[in-house]
Amino acid sequence: MQSSSVSLENIQKxxxxxxxxxxxxxxxxxxxNASTTQKPIQxxxxxxxxxxxxxANIHRAVYALAEEATEAYEATRxxxxxxxxxxxxxxxxxxxxxxxxxxxxxxxxxxxxxxxGDIIVTTEYEHHSNIVPWQLLTKEKGAKLEYIGVDDNxxxxxxxxxxxxxxxxxxxxxxxQMSNVLGTISNTEEIxxxxxxxxxxxxxxxxxSVPHMKVDIEKLGCDFFAFSAHKMLGPTGVGIxxxxxxxxxxxxxxxGGGDMIREVxxxxxxxxxxxxxxxxxxxxxxxxxxxxxxxxxxxxxxxDTIRKHEIDLTKYALEKMSQIKGITIYGSKDxxxxxxxxxxxxxxVHPHDVATIVDRDGIAIRSGHHCAQVxxxxxxxxxxxxxxxxxxxxxxDVDKLIKSLEKVAELFKL
Amino acid sequence: xxxxxxxxxxxxxxxxxxxxxxxxxxxxxxxDANPMCGDSITLQMKVNDDTISDIKWHGNxxxxxxxxxxxxxxxxxxxxxxxxxxxxxxxxLSELGLEHxxxxxxxxxxxxxxxxxxLKLGLYTYLAKKIENxxxxxxxxxxxxxxY
Numbered sequence: 001m002q003s004s005s006v007s008l009e010n011i012q013k014x015x016x017x018x019x020x021x022x023x024x025x026x027x028x029x030x031x032x033n034a035s036t037t038q039k040p041i042q043x044x045x046x047x048x049x050x051x052x053x054x055x056a057n058i059h060r061a062v063y064a065l066a067e068e069a070t071e072a073y074e075a076t077r078x079x080x081x082x083x084x085x086x087x088x089x090x091x092x093x094x095x096x097x098x099x100x101x102x103x104x105x106x107x108x109x110x111x112x113x114x115x116x117g118d119i120i121v122t123t124e125y126e127h128h129s130n131i132v133p134w135q136l137l138t139k140e141k142g143a144k145l146e147y148i149g150v151d152d153n154x155x156x157x158x159x160x161x162x163x164x165x166x167x168x169x170x171x172x173x174x175x176x177q178m179s180n181v182l183g184t185i186s187n188t189e190e191i192x193x194x195x196x197x198x199x200x201x202x203x204x205x206x207x208x209s210v211p212h213m214k215v216d217i218e219k220l221g222c223d224f225f226a227f228s229a230h231k232m233l234g235p236t237g238v239g240i241x242x243x244x245x246x247x248x249x250x251x252x253x254x255x256g257g258g259d260m261i262r263e264v265x266x267x268x269x270x271x272x273x274x275x276x277x278x279x280x281x282x283x284x285x286x287x288x289x290x291x292x293x294x295x296x297x298x299x300x301x302x303x304d305t306i307r308k309h310e311i312d313l314t315k316y317a318l319e320k321m322s323q324i325k326g327i328t329i330y331g332s333k334d335x336x337x338x339x340x341x342x343x344x345x346x347x348x349v350h351p352h353d354v355a356t357i358v359d360r361d362g363i364a365i366r367s368g369h370h371c372a373q374v375x376x377x378x379x380x381x382x383x384x385x386x387x388x389x390x391x392x393x394x395x396x397d398v399d400k401l402i403k404s405l406e407k408v409a410e411l412f413k414l
Numbered sequence: 415x416x417x418x419x420x421x422x423x424x425x426x427x428x429x430x431x432x433x434x435x436x437x438x439x440x441x442x443x444x445x446d447a448n449p450m451c452g453d454s455i456t457l458q459m460k461v462n463d464d465t466i467s468d469i470k471w472h473g474n475x476x477x478x479x480x481x482x483x484x485x486x487x488x489x490x491x492x493x494x495x496x497x498x499x500x501x502x503x504x505x506x507l508s509e510l511g512l513e514h515x516x517x518x519x520x521x522x523x524x525x526x527x528x529x530x531x532x533l534k535l536g537l538y539t540y541l542a543k544k545i546e547n548x549x550x551x552x553x554x555x556x557x558x559x560x561x562y
């Protein structure tokens with residue numbers, strides 16, 4: 001299972017959508033993987049098989065279908081625990097995605113533990129989903145939100161963390177393991193260790209890291225970790241929130257409803273065991289089972305193989321892109337400090353114009369603020385273009401992008 | 415090299431956009447943004463005897479947004495408010511040969527029409543305030559109250 005014997009060469013044939021054409025017969029070149037990834041046939045079949053053969057609600061009924069559905073759903077929890085080296089399966093909570101996971105922490109942990117005058121620290125390169133929930137919480141509690149800045153290389157200014165920690169008022173440091181705009185890989189271990197020494201909790205947004213590199217939660221030693229299935233070949237609408245058990249036990253429920261209760265009386269209710277206390281209502285059973293197939297697929301290839309493939313592709317792309325007239329590329333040049341996410345701009349050409357021109361060649365890249373307007377302010381731009389890679393992308397895809405970007409430079413006479 | 419959207423006319427119009435700047439003490443100042451793409455502009459106008467005597471715009475936009483805003487300001491400068499109120503999207507788009515966006519690009523048409531949307535918002539807000547402040551508005555209210 002752990003071997004990296006699967007070749008990436010013919011991997012595109014597992015992805016039906018990559019066979020289609022767009023914009024008058026142009027083969028699709030999909031380079032918006034930081035936003036969402038395409039799904040292999042194995043994942044699509046798993047979802048279809050669930051609805052065709054096993055569909056039933058989980059955790060209650062005694063009949064055969066319900067047992068099969070429950071088993072497949074719970075087996076996914078075990079698979080995720082193994083995938084990320086998590087010791088206790090009851091620490092793995094199914095949510096809709098990273099956004100819901102972070103909101104769950106802000107609501108169910110934050111409202112219990114954050115008081116007036118406390119400080120929550122985030123960073124300038126966070127996605128809106130790791131900023132807005134903390135704005136809501138700190139405003140409600142009279143607490144303060146502070147930011148670790150980003151240097152010109154796209155890396156975090158960690159001495160700022162030190163000075164926040166010195167105040168003794170910091171209760172939580174929350175940051176992404178990989179930036180969705182710059183691709184910067186945070187010094188995760190260093191930040192967690194500093195926080196641990198200061199007795200401060202840490203939350204990691206793993207939405208960009210888990211799909212692209214090996215993550216070992218036990219080794220990291222953080223307190224909260226959230227990520228999404230759809231950015232790693234899985235379906236939309238499924239995410240994981242992991243919370244250290246000793247912390248989870250201090251948290252009140254997030255949503256009230258079915259499945260999260262032990263006993264309900266007219267005015268009092270007792271809670272179900274972990275993790276079910278945090279999984280109210282019928283969950284997204286089919287897509288959790290689809291996610292299971294995605295993890296199998298990634299495991300078969302091996303996360304180290306994926307990381308290496310993306311380093312190679314990013315190196316190739318950065319070298320070629322930097323030669324295009326009028327281009328500015330953001331973020332670190334050190335390939336070991338970044339993932340396969342490349343943000344760039346052309347002199348005075350707005351990213352939407354760039355994305356429209358390359359779209360006509362069948363190439364999908366993102367243009368806009370990437371839900372990171374705080375970072376856009378830091379970079380002093382309104383928006384950027386972003387190309388982001390995954391396992392099915394090839395140097396041929398990069399070549400097509402380069403050719404199309406050269407067209408932009410030519411049209412706008414850069 | 416030719417391109418259906420990025421013709422020389424549009425790129426030149428955007429690069430040399432007319433009426434870009436800030437007006438002191440405008441009678442109408444309207445900001446609007448497109449949350450999807452982040453295009454964001456402010457239109458400012460001076461109104462004398464129901465005529466738009468001056469107009470300026472500033473903000474952040476793509477080539478299509480800038481070119482269309484530039485054309486819009488040139489079309490309505492010196493014209494009366496009724497003309498501006500009735501200005502149609504086709505008039506702006508045809509100046510730049512962009513009529514095809516209406517059918518072909520539901521996403522980019524929003525860039526093209528942000529300035530027109532901002533203009534209409536500003537005009538109607540201005541006119542509504544004018545009616546509210548006028549005696550005719552009081553008369554209308556009195557008339558209306560007698561209806562019941």
